[in-house]
Amino acid sequence: MPSSPDDPPALAFSTDNCTVGRSMTILGERWTFVVLREVFNGIRRFEDIRRHTGIPRQVLTNRLALLVEHDILRRTPYQPAGARQRHEYRLTPKGLDLYPIMVAVAQWGDRYLADPDGPPVEFVHRDCGTPAGPVMECAAGHRIADPRDVVPVPGPGARLLGDHS
Amino acid sequence: MPSSPDDPPALAFSTDNCTVGRSMTILGERWTFVVLREVFNGIRRFEDIRRHTGIPRQVLTNRLALLVEHDILRRTPYQPAGARQRHEYRLTPKGLDLYPIMVAVAQWGDRYLADPDGPPVEFVHRDCGTPAGPVMECAAGHRIADPRDVVPVPGPGARLLGDHS
Numbered sequence A, B: 001m002p003s004s005p006d007d008p009p010a011l012a013f014s015t016d017n018c019t020v021g022r023s024m025t026i027l028g029e030r031w032t033f034v035v036l037r038e039v040f041n042g043i044r045r046f047e048d049i050r051r052h053t054g055i056p057r058q059v060l061t062n063r064l065a066l067l068v069e070h071d072i073l074r075r076t077p078y079q080p081a082g083a084r085q086r087h088e089y090r091l092t093p094k095g096l097d098l099y100p101i102m103v104a105v106a107q108w109g110d111r112y113l114a115d116p117d118g119p120p121v122e123f124v125h126r127d128c129g130t131p132a133g134p135v136m137e138c139a140a141g142h143r144i145a146d147p148r149d150v151v152p153v154p155g156p157g158a159r160l161l162g163d164h165s
Helices: A019-027 A030-040 A046-053 A057-069 A099-113 B019-027 B030-040 B046-053 B057-069 B099-113
Strands: A073-078 A086-091 A121-125 A132-138 A150-154 B073-078 B086-091 B121-125 B132-138 B150-154
Touching: A019 A030, A019 B030, A019 B099, A030 A046, A030 A057, A030 A086, A030 A099, A030 B019, A046 A057, A046 A086, A057 A073, A057 A086, A099 A121, A099 A132, A099 B019, A099 B099, A099 B132, A121 A132, A132 B099, B019 B030, B030 B046, B030 B057, B030 B086, B030 B099, B046 B057, B046 B086, B057 B073, B057 B086, B099 B121, B099 B132, B121 B132
Parallel strands: none
Antiparallel strands: A073 A086, A121 B150, A132 B132, A150 B121, B073 B086
């Protein structure tokens, strides 16, 4: 790849192993996140999710299968009284770890995309009831108010593009 | 909508004004987030983004237009020496506010989807160089370690499904 002196430094690194890209291969689809929202909100059964969201049946089937395949949801049996056994979907630890993303997405949407009457859902701390959300902090315990003070640096898996081409 | 006593409470509320769903209409597409990653990493020019990511030209054109339309990126002119005027893409304040989502997505991917040699990028605090990331906190200043201690409650814009049906 030709490079010039004013190229941004990040341009020299490969995107092959980018974990944002890999995450969004799983998550980067509207309905996937809507399904996760339902499960985080305790709506765990196929028919409930379908009715509540309006996701077409086949799309929902596919999204649930994808999330199970990636170990984000697990399928567990339940038996309604007098009916045959069915399944519901629960978050695995890997799925539960998506919660900071979910809350961050909700709060960005609340700020920029809510109706005039305000956000449909608020997130509160269970113990004290006050609003909860993500804040940025470093390992040394400094609170970081300005996102520009968080900087990306090459990690252990960084690959220069020259390594391949 | 028929309801039963063991219905999850969230099922009673409308998803029409869900801001997660609205956010993901813009963001919920792999390439959209990849474009944002590039711009957050200082790679702002069409040809640089295209070369670096391999996004097909027409897809990149569409994604950049979508992000400009939603006021997440703005197009600003620059003039390379001896060449005609071109444009680069910069984050607006609304775009910069996506940073906690980007970092949260990267960190989830680093935990579950990285290559054996580790994540390609790390995020550090500019001032002290230690790793930085999102932590959950409530307005009363309590640190929340377990995501299950953050609970969704109906917000000012919550709509019962019965309001419409």
